[in-house]
Amino acid sequence: xxxxxxxxxxxxxxxxxxxxxxxxFDRASLRVICRNANVTTGAFYSHxxxxxxxxxxxxEPSVSAFRELFNSAAxxxxxxxxxxxxxxxxxxxxxxxxxECRLLLDxxxxxxxxxxxxxxxEDCFYPRYQAxxxxxxxxxxxxxxxxxxxxxxxxxxxxxxxxxxxxxxxRGLIARMSIFSEAGFQALMHLLREExxxxxxxx
Amino acid sequence: xxxxxxxxxxxxxxxxxxxxxxxxFDRASLRVICRNANVTTGAFYSHxxxxxxxxxxxxEPSVSAFRELFNSAAxxxxxxxxxxxxxxxxxxxxxxxxxECRLLLDxxxxxxxxxxxxxxxEDCFYPRYQAxxxxxxxxxxxxxxxxxxxxxxxxxxxxxxxxxxxxxxxRGLIARMSIFSEAGFQALMHLLREExxxxxxxx
Amino acid sequence: xxxxxxxxxxxxxxxxxxxxxxxxFDRASLRVICRNANVTTGAFYSHxxxxxxxxxxxxEPSVSAFRELFNSAAxxxxxxxxxxxxxxxxxxxxxxxxxECRLLLDxxxxxxxxxxxxxxxEDCFYPRYQAxxxxxxxxxxxxxxxxxxxxxxxxxxxxxxxxxxxxxxxRGLIARMSIFSEAGFQALMHLLREExxxxxxxx
Amino acid sequence: xxxxxxxxxxxxxxxxxxxxxxxxFDRASLRVICRNANVTTGAFYSHxxxxxxxxxxxxEPSVSAFRELFNSAAxxxxxxxxxxxxxxxxxxxxxxxxxECRLLLDxxxxxxxxxxxxxxxEDCFYPRYQAxxxxxxxxxxxxxxxxxxxxxxxxxxxxxxxxxxxxxxxRGLIARMSIFSEAGFQALMHLLREExxxxxxxx
DNA sequence: AATGAATGAGGTTTCATTCAT
DNA sequence: TATGAATGAAACCTCATTCAT
Numbered sequence: 001x002x003x004x005x006x007x008x009x010x011x012x013x014x015x016x017x018x019x020x021x022x023x024x025f026d027r028a029s030l031r032v033i034c035r036n037a038n039v040t041t042g043a044f045y046s047h048x049x050x051x052x053x054x055x056x057x058x059x060e061p062s063v064s065a066f067r068e069l070f071n072s073a074a075x076x077x078x079x080x081x082x083x084x085x086x087x088x089x090x091x092x093x094x095x096x097x098x099x100e101c102r103l104l105l106d107x108x109x110x111x112x113x114x115x116x117x118x119x120x121x122e123d124c125f126y127p128r129y130q131a132x133x134x135x136x137x138x139x140x141x142x143x144x145x146x147x148x149x150x151x152x153x154x155x156x157x158x159x160x161x162x163x164x165x166x167x168x169x170x171r172g173l174i175a176r177m178s179i180f181s182e183a184g185f186q187a188l189m190h191l192l193r194e195e196x197x198x199x200x201x202x203x
Numbered sequence: 204x205x206x207x208x209x210x211x212x213x214x215x216x217x218x219x220x221x222x223x224x225x226x227x228f229d230r231a232s233l234r235v236i237c238r239n240a241n242v243t244t245g246a247f248y249s250h251x252x253x254x255x256x257x258x259x260x261x262x263e264p265s266v267s268a269f270r271e272l273f274n275s276a277a278x279x280x281x282x283x284x285x286x287x288x289x290x291x292x293x294x295x296x297x298x299x300x301x302x303e304c305r306l307l308l309d310x311x312x313x314x315x316x317x318x319x320x321x322x323x324x325e326d327c328f329y330p331r332y333q334a335x336x337x338x339x340x341x342x343x344x345x346x347x348x349x350x351x352x353x354x355x356x357x358x359x360x361x362x363x364x365x366x367x368x369x370x371x372x373x374r375g376l377i378a379r380m381s382i383f384s385e386a387g388f389q390a391l392m393h394l395l396r397e398e399x400x401x402x403x404x405x406x
Numbered sequence: 407x408x409x410x411x412x413x414x415x416x417x418x419x420x421x422x423x424x425x426x427x428x429x430x431f432d433r434a435s436l437r438v439i440c441r442n443a444n445v446t447t448g449a450f451y452s453h454x455x456x457x458x459x460x461x462x463x464x465x466e467p468s469v470s471a472f473r474e475l476f477n478s479a480a481x482x483x484x485x486x487x488x489x490x491x492x493x494x495x496x497x498x499x500x501x502x503x504x505x506e507c508r509l510l511l512d513x514x515x516x517x518x519x520x521x522x523x524x525x526x527x528e529d530c531f532y533p534r535y536q537a538x539x540x541x542x543x544x545x546x547x548x549x550x551x552x553x554x555x556x557x558x559x560x561x562x563x564x565x566x567x568x569x570x571x572x573x574x575x576x577r578g579l580i581a582r583m584s585i586f587s588e589a590g591f592q593a594l595m596h597l598l599r600e601e602x603x604x605x606x607x608x609x
Numbered sequence: 610x611x612x613x614x615x616x617x618x619x620x621x622x623x624x625x626x627x628x629x630x631x632x633x634f635d636r637a638s639l640r641v642i643c644r645n646a647n648v649t650t651g652a653f654y655s656h657x658x659x660x661x662x663x664x665x666x667x668x669e670p671s672v673s674a675f676r677e678l679f680n681s682a683a684x685x686x687x688x689x690x691x692x693x694x695x696x697x698x699x700x701x702x703x704x705x706x707x708x709e710c711r712l713l714l715d716x717x718x719x720x721x722x723x724x725x726x727x728x729x730x731e732d733c734f735y736p737r738y739q740a741x742x743x744x745x746x747x748x749x750x751x752x753x754x755x756x757x758x759x760x761x762x763x764x765x766x767x768x769x770x771x772x773x774x775x776x777x778x779x780r781g782l783i784a785r786m787s788i789f790s791e792a793g794f795q796a797l798m799h800l801l802r803e804e805x806x807x808x809x810x811x812x
Numbered sequence: 813a814a815t816g817a818a819t820g821a822g823g824t825t826t827c828a829t830t831c832a833t
Numbered sequence: 834t835a836t837g838a839a840t841g842a843a844a845c846c847t848c849a850t851t852c853a854t
Contacts, residue, residue: 029826029827030827031826039835040835040837041828042834042836043836045829045830045835050828050829051828051829109227109230142376144366145376145379147366148359148363148376148380149380151359151362152356154358156351156354156355159347165347173347173351176348176391176394177348180388180391181387182390183386183389184383184386184387184390185383187382187383187386188379191379211817211818232843233844233846234843242818243818243819243820244820245817245818245819245821245846246819247846248846248847249816253845253846254845254846414838430718433635433636436824436825437822437823445839447841448826448827448838448841449838449839450825451825453838456825457824548782550772550774550782551785553768554764554765554782554786557764557767558764560764561763561764562761565753565756565760566757569753569756571753579754582800585793586758586796586797589796589797590789590790590793590796592792593789593792594788594792597785597788638847638848639848639849639850640847649814649816650816650849651813651815651816651817651851651852652816655813656813660850
């Protein structure tokens, strides 16, 4: 009986997504968003409290979904960083939410999600990375080093998510990149252990 | 005897740099920039032609210096991607121009430097990377793969430039990261050559 | 029930007309126009897209009406320049749109109607005048001469349109001026034919 | 010893003339005028009191010269409207001061010469025209009629002054237009005298 | 006399949000 | 709930004129 409401809401969500992606939150014009959605500016405020509310409504389903995915993955492999399968699963998920990802990472200035990237990296990924590196090296690893490698890894994901690839291509790239990363990682661990033994064996 | 002139100009350059870094070119308010510099908006236009002119004046010295550095580095090692020494030199330079780098890469939308990042990656780095990979592998390497690794490498640089490190720490990080990258690179080359021989040997 | 809408619009149209007439389009201040209409500058843009839009809205009804009138007159007397009746009809029309005429002819710089006078004279009137003179003289008449007389004729119209006359007075003035023009025209034709025959008779 | 002064002044006069002609007094930018004259805005105010002062300085020599010419012509033919020779002399003068004429007639809004056209027509020409018509008709002639014919005459002059003609062409055009005007004038006088006698002879 | 930076008001336009209907 | 005009501040920029040097 009230499907119209949802139609309007949906139209606003779509139009907003498009404008936010195109111009970022701050520079996107609410008027344009409304006009493109065939909605009056007044009506907008029946559906959303303010501009930011629209942004959040666009983005929040993906945020929750992402949180779930991330938590379940975290549970599954508390001891490692995730298999190629896990990587693929995450990236496929992100690829299916490509636009929301961009909104959160690049178009959120002015909203409460402005710090999303930081949260994702520092609070979600970094602690697990640091722990994993420490465990693998058998000693605390220099945090900046961990962070750099984490950033590189995330950058790889970014490429895979936004790049215009087929699923097949993504799978191939992940496979080859895991060769690269694994080799780099092992070399680094080797070096770190060597440093350790050198500094530890004075005799 | 007339240092006031430059004091105002300098104040505007500083205030502008701060605001542009904080909000990006477009969203930075000229009024705020002027107020922070204790300058009327009218007076601004005695020193700069328009808003963009202020941005350019902040950024251009670094751009020229960077171009020189990059060109000389390109000449020096046409055949490789640059030694650790070269990397260190570039990163040290960028670290000394940290803020201007961020302005150019992240805060330039709305100015003629909007495409700077793209130019840097696609026109400066990518061609050399692709050529180097092709040469090393002895065959054309999948461009997306090259691009991903390039992006990762640039991301490493970004970390080193913006991170709050001492020169000593940067040197150490570059050294260890070169172990990582080199090992990853060799593993990848090995794989590629193997793929090659496998697909070439029908028996 | 919602007459306010139109009241504001009307107030803006009036205030705009007055300011445009007084200062021309470019020099008229939107702020003043709005203030005189008791409208905020922001509100202005609910009713008009931009400053020029206000000008056009003031002027366009008259433009269309004028075009129609002119076209129908042109059809009616393809072979002459129009009777006293036609002149009277045109001038009466223009007198009823006096202000819009002035806006179009003298106050339109900066709008898309900037070239209106030129269009009216050169494209509407001049070709018909030249053709009529050529036909009457039986040979091509010096264009500058035609143009001068055309301008004088138009100047007569201008006087009749802007002058503070009753309809009766206008009728009388047209009648007497047609005596003047007709006599002048005949004298000129006579002269031209004489020149012709003199230059044509070698004896 | 002080020729520089005059050089600057001259440069400003030239530059000002050009800008005033191009944009009108109000819209011409003093900055641009100064820049084109290679003069600082400060220096400007050593030579002229304000913007309007520059305009007046450009225009006033011509105004005085014109006044003289007009007065002497007025003395010479108190009883007629001037011979073809007189017309030619006036128009030649105006053609030699073409730009100043345009400044006075079309570009003076915002200066004390804003009413120049009105003054010229109403105070200089009209009284003599009216007197001449009254005298010729032997009775008061309807002022609007006189004014219209005056305006037409002045319009003719305008054409001759601004039109791109050689002296020879101007002479020819004046000659032929005087045929036109004279014939028109005579026809009108005839009519007026007829009207007179008709209304005077009740029998 | 000359400089040219500074003033301060003004220009047009856009904005997110409110509110009477 | 929906409308869309109204708000009022803010955006960048230009102006004629002043004034300390």
